[in-house]
Amino acid sequence: MKNKKSSETAEGVAAYRARESIRSENDRVIYDPYAMLLIGNKWKKLLNNAIYRLIMALIGKFKYPGFYYSIMARIRFMNECIKECFPGDYTQMVILGAGYDMSAYCFRDILSNAKVFEVDHPNTQKEKLSKINKYVKNIPDNITYVPVDFETGNLKESLVKNGYAPSEKTLFLWEGVTYYLEKESVEQTLQFVVNNSAEGSKLAFDFFPPEVIDGTSTERLGKEMYNLVKNLGEPYKFGIKEDDIDSFLKKHHFTDIHKCSSREVRDTHFHGDNKKRKVSRLFNFVIATT
Ligand SMILES: C[S@@+](CC[C@H](N)C(=O)[O-])C[C@H]1O[C@@H](n2cnc3c(N)ncnc32)[C@H](O)[C@@H]1O
Incomplete structure (x- = not known):
């Protein structure tokens, strides 16, 4: 990320969350009533106008085929992971690189007995907190914000200092x-x-194949995503082949590794017209156990 800047890709995902949350209960894949509060005025203006929404959908369909619904699938996958673990014997949830993710608020009922830690780059977290303080009422008291740069900071030290207990069963997103x-x-x-x-903790994440990271993808979406994030000053750095994710996680002593494609999420959790939506095979998710 460029110096001092909050993440624009994080704001983009929040805008997508806000877009989906405008849809009717019968149609939408996810619901996050906070997303609209956290995005900038430029996005708000676009999303609150039906014609602009249509234009954006058309541009998205041709320039970034499958992008929007693959992100919906990714968010839904993460939401399902939360619902699987809470309430239950998991006592902590850690959102790594939280951006404008408001799961801690959207799922406050099932998370009420858990500690939630939101970890993010200091620039993005500062911007999110200023928006929350301005626009959000009834902030749950079980959330702790932990600013960390994954590349230069000490994740363990920062989390433990803020009350994270390494001995407890935790869901990491x-x-x-x-x-x-x-x-x-x-x-x-x-x-x-x-x-x-604690043993039995879970980590859920997503990844892209190397050809998306180095710009050699032969798929239109792969190429466009590469250019988009590069132009935003948040270039891709790490990729891994779908076939290698098992061995990569096993090497790091994870067990019980479940992969899930955006297509599987669509087929299971999208309904009505959304069942037919295009998702991209470039989007894959995984949940693994410690
Ligand atoms: C595409 S956004 C995703 C945000 C959020 N997880 C979501 O799904 O809405 C990428 C996130 O990674 C964070 N990030 C990128 N590089 C980071 C770093 N070196 N240290 C900490 N966070 C980082 C950004 O601040 C941003 O919040």
Whole structure:
């Protein structure tokens, strides 16, 4: 990320969350009533106008085929992970690279007995907190915000200092983040999770194949995503082939590894007209156990 800047890709995902949350209850894939509050005025203006929404959908369909609904699938996958673990014997949830993710608020009922830690780059977290303080009422008191740069900071030290207990059963969400980190930081984060959580803890994340990261993807969406994030100053850095994710996670002592494609999420959780929506095979998700 460029110096001092909050993440624009995070704001983009929030705008997508806001877009989907405008749809009727019968149609939408996810619902996040906070997203609209957190995005900038430029996005608000576009999303609150039906004609602009239509134009954006058309541009998206042709320039970024499958992008919007793959992100919906990714968010829904993460939401299902939360619902699987809480309430239950998980006592902590850590959102790594939280951006404008408001799961801690949207799922406040099932998370009421858990501690939630939102970890993010200091620039993005500062911007999110200023928006929350301005626009959001009834902030749950079980959330702790922990600013950390994954590339230069000490995740363990920062979390523990803020009340994270390495002995407790924890769900870690790492959505839309791995590809923005160097391989070394990805591996350090995996090691942190394995070494600092109770056995049976879970980590859910998504990843892209190497050809998306280095711009050699032959798919239109792969090429466009590469250009988009590069132009935003948040270039991709880490990728891994779908076939290698099992061995990569096993090398880091994870077990019970479940992969899930955006297509599987669509087929299981999208309904009505959305069942036919295009999702991209470039979007894959995984949940693994410590
Ligand atoms: C595409 S956004 C995803 C945000 C959020 N997880 C979501 O799904 O809405 C990428 C996130 O990764 C964070 N990030 C990128 N590089 C980081 C770093 N070196 N340290 C900490 N966070 C980082 C950004 O601040 C941003 O919040």
